[in-house]
Amino acid sequence: MKVYNNKDWAQFVFMVSKSDTIRKLAPLILIIFVYSLGVTYLEIHYFKVTADSWVRNLPQMHSLLSFVISMLLVFRTNTAYDRWWEGRKLWGQLVNNSRNFAIKIAGMVDTQDEENRRFFSRAIPIYAFALKDHLQSKATEYSLHDGEIKGLPTKLSPELHVPNQIAKGLFSRINHLYGERKITGDQLIVLNGEVSALTDICGACERIKNTPIPYSYSSFIKKFIMLYTLTLPIGYAYMLGYFAAPIVAFVFYVLASLELIAEEIEEPFGDDENDLPMEKLSKNIQRHVGEILD
Amino acid sequence: MKVYNNKDWAQFVFMVSKSDTIRKLAPLILIIFVYSLGVTYLEIHYFKVTADSWVRNLPQMHSLLSFVISMLLVFRTNTAYDRWWEGRKLWGQLVNNSRNFAIKIAGMVDTQDEENRRFFSRAIPIYAFALKDHLQSKATEYSLHDGEIKGLPTKLSPELHVPNQIAKGLFSRINHLYGERKITGDQLIVLNGEVSALTDICGACERIKNTPIPYSYSSFIKKFIMLYTLTLPIGYAYMLGYFAAPIVAFVFYVLASLELIAEEIEEPFGDDENDLPMEKLSKNIQRHVGEILD
Amino acid sequence: MKVYNNKDWAQFVFMVSKSDTIRKLAPLILIIFVYSLGVTYLEIHYFKVTADSWVRNLPQMHSLLSFVISMLLVFRTNTAYDRWWEGRKLWGQLVNNSRNFAIKIAGMVDTQDEENRRFFSRAIPIYAFALKDHLQSKATEYSLHDGEIKGLPTKLSPELHVPNQIAKGLFSRINHLYGERKITGDQLIVLNGEVSALTDICGACERIKNTPIPYSYSSFIKKFIMLYTLTLPIGYAYMLGYFAAPIVAFVFYVLASLELIAEEIEEPFGDDENDLPMEKLSKNIQRHVGEILD
């Protein structure tokens, strides 16, 4: 995630950052530009379009459809942002949960019981790291992290579902404490909620990751943008001459940018500039849980 | 559900996939096209419309109403997408729930108690398969799945509500464990939440399935689109000549596509390309629960 | 509620069903039509409006305000639909709740304890029927339903709040079971949530029923539609001649339909075509609870 000073307009307007849509769209914008020049040339020099030609009135269709296309793009923007923000909320809950879990363990488990306290102090943050890797689908070596942790499966099998295995380890340990009467049944209920919340967060993140917006919308919006832009110079050439080319290119830049940003945002678990800082959040969890339990 | 590479614009724009609206709408688009040609012919050669005719100003009405129609379609799109996404969330919860359920059983039930562990290891995923079949209304043979499971009614009567019977079987078994003092009252409360969640998910899916958007909206939007498109060539013929036909056809394609996609999306429990991958999710549940309990 | 085949466009477009807005609006549309003819006649033959008259430019105001009116109508549509969908969700929860309640009773109450099982098997569905009648404000005879049920007040006083009395009866019985040690304290907590949920659903339905959208909005939207439509022919008569009449009538049909549908939808507890199938849902509850408990 890119941190930025929201107030500095000059920076936003004149700097073209690495993630700017204009970079990614540059080739397509150029093609549209050249295509528009071509259309204009044909209309002026070849077809010799005159004032009574039908193309004069084509822009009427474009303004008729401009509402539909704007609204579709805003629908797309809203949907993508909602997914991104839901992802952020889920990781926020993960932070909360991990802290609450640690605070409760700190209060319930005897301060002498070094072993159990260390177990949770290490196992809770591992969950966040495992989830991050799981969502980025790396076969990661977090199982090496901090040496082996007794109570978690010695080697987390990476071909299995890793966060689940950690959750299972956490719950078993809690249940074990209950079996040993180190915590009471009331405390069991309290702690149980924390472990469930972890797997709920994991499942919700998976849902966002593996369910893109329905294919039909994604396909229709792209088709619509292209057809809309490609018919635009036909009507504009008459009105604007060769200047139609930069204008059509600009309209395409605006429409395609919105679709492009939406595509980036709606998948918040990568490591682009717009993606969630899961690495940092995991480290925060590690630090906070450490502060509380060590 | 169709998995796709969101970034490949060329594929989206130039390929016409099986589920594309343009295929389904082709006959209607053709009719509109021919109708527009007919209207144009009549206006030009029969009525000989002149510059002072009233039809010159008809497009004013269309642009006046273009906001209303755009907004209605976006309302439709939002509603349909919300239903689809709610369906996806519910199945995501089913995954979470099944995992949590298994994790808790794994922690609570004695590791020696092979019988009970196997019961839950099989009965939990069955719920997901049963729900899938229930939502797709097939008289399915999942009761044969994996042989008979002791503790579930020997033969799930397909004419009864199958998911309910499984939930009843699950809850009875839990209560039985409590009666045998294999789990405590505190653990009972913990497990109880899981079973309730299953039937809540089932009920919510049924609600989405059996309650379409109110008839009045569905009917009004279709009427409105048709009346809007059919009056469009009357005004456009004067301005655009025979080229009015492709333009009217294109406007119709855009408006009708949105309605058509909405219709597909709002019912997420079929087995179209846009529908939820319930089969796959059920298998995931089976695999995860297996990993945890076996 | 009307069940319909969403895919059959022809049916939607050419059939005018009983609940179609065009039927209800027919008289008003006719009045608007005649009024527009009158305005046009006056402008053409009496005032002899010419090209430099100010009325030529009146449509500018209408297009300026067309955004506001469209957005207001969509706000109205969204609000009404949200109320309708919330009503549907509440009844969905009622179904879930009743099932969960029954499943738990089935697990907790001894299978020999015929009396208690029958009590709940009958009393739970009664709640749904009572709520339906309560929401439709009929002084109904459901108290006769299935003879007297021991444990519910012999005669539910219809002048009192009936669903409350049933909930009170259910809760008393549960508490009684707890007093007799037939269920434990842990089970009491589990069952208690179910009864609370019933009254929460009842209260939420009452809220939807007795709180229409604020008077100011309802009144303003209607005033705005009428003023907008009545000034429309003044500007259109010049441009469109006598054809202004059908066009103004069509614009009015569109705007008023949206308001009319919203009015119907926002009150989902009647027995119109668009209203919720509470009778059917109640019968489903009865059937499912029966399957589980009998």
Add this chain to the structure above:
Amino acid sequence: MKVYNNKDWAQFVFMVSKSDTIRKLAPLILIIFVYSLGVTYLEIHYFKVTADSWVRNLPQMHSLLSFVISMLLVFRTNTAYDRWWEGRKLWGQLVNNSRNFAIKIAGMVDTQDEENRRFFSRAIPIYAFALKDHLQSKATEYSLHDGEIKGLPTKLSPELHVPNQIAKGLFSRINHLYGERKITGDQLIVLNGEVSALTDICGACERIKNTPIPYSYSSFIKKFIMLYTLTLPIGYAYMLGYFAAPIVAFVFYVLASLELIAEEIEEPFGDDENDLPMEKLSKNIQRHVGEILD
């Protein structure tokens, strides 16, 4: 709150009720009307504006900005309505809560224990009345209501936070019952949720009451409406002559009405026509709790 028959359009369109925005805006509308006449007079007789004057094209700006202003007003409308509806939901929850509380007390407390039953039968509805008065900031005498209630502070100090004191009294009594072993620990947990819910509702109502929409939006929208309306006649005078005056006044009426209604709605705890019927709801609570506990 005004109860009204939604279906009677004539009433809405031709009657000007006391709370109609047209009454409150009348002076401002008149000023705008006279101002527009003045601008028109100046343009026609003093500046003698001709067809090539720039003012001819000013309306272009107004139509460019008409989207922005419409959308801002809809944002305003949505926000205000959401606050109003949230207020309504909170009071709905208060009704539910009070009923649930009473139902549970009725089941748990011995039917012989007149004293405790009477305490709750009186103290629960008092909370609703106190909240109403608290939200309307009256130094009220509800402490006199129904004589002194033993167990509540003899005189509720009005300078303190009254609803809090009642909640404290309720919780103390419940805890007292638990101390006297009249209710079990399980029942304590059940009842505890009810008291918490009461203070949560109180806090949420306070939040709505004491947090208006951010000053910047409120100020910007009003400035925008005025600047928009005041520049409107400059461009319209050329096109519409003296008829610009009623048209500008009408546009102002529409825009200002939306802002005005939003202002009224967003503060739902007064005693205007659009405000919530808290008095009535409190009386309903009193009646229902009475039915259940007496």
Add this chain to the structure above:
Amino acid sequence: MKVYNNKDWAQFVFMVSKSDTIRKLAPLILIIFVYSLGVTYLEIHYFKVTADSWVRNLPQMHSLLSFVISMLLVFRTNTAYDRWWEGRKLWGQLVNNSRNFAIKIAGMVDTQDEENRRFFSRAIPIYAFALKDHLQSKATEYSLHDGEIKGLPTKLSPELHVPNQIAKGLFSRINHLYGERKITGDQLIVLNGEVSALTDICGACERIKNTPIPYSYSSFIKKFIMLYTLTLPIGYAYMLGYFAAPIVAFVFYVLASLELIAEEIEEPFGDDENDLPMEKLSKNIQRHVGEILD
């Protein structure tokens, strides 16, 4: 937060308060104004633009894109407002929670147990103050507040996460009470929810604070506004002459204001006029908790 009388339009329209966007935008508006004058001068006196020039038709592009820009700004406005309102809700929950916590402690802890009552009476409000300072990132001296509180870490290390340390202190004390059998297990569960809620609120506030809207949107909207405004005078100069300058400046004022207000609102934890009154809310918590526990 600025408290204001919503009804006084004159104040809003004619007074320019300190936080008004017009002040902050004044330099930029001036630049745009001068730039527009320059463009107009060039077009009229240098390029001598004539009626058949293409620039005559440039405004067509601006009206085509006016929907997109309006909708983007409303998306921005909605998003910012949602963040602000979520922040407000979280602090409202903090108030509720603190009260509920105090009410429960008041009921559970023996009235003689001065020490514990004083501990909670002081420690609960400290949490709110600490959260405020934490969110405003001041290295504050609240640890000095009210002298040392036994049971909280003697000196809250400001370099650690302060609210977490207080929550840990609160939970330890509760668990201690449970260990000493001063509260039962049932009461532990009740109190536990309150402490969890505190850290959940803290985490959610942190999420809002440290996650701005994705960089891509923020950057794209600013670029779009600037490009849109800077090309506007090119088309308007022909139509409006030198009067294009104030009009372009006004359009820029409207668009940039919306972006500017959104920027201020979306970060609700500063101490601007639009920010949340956290200081005041914390003092309220202190007063209410004091009323309840002292």
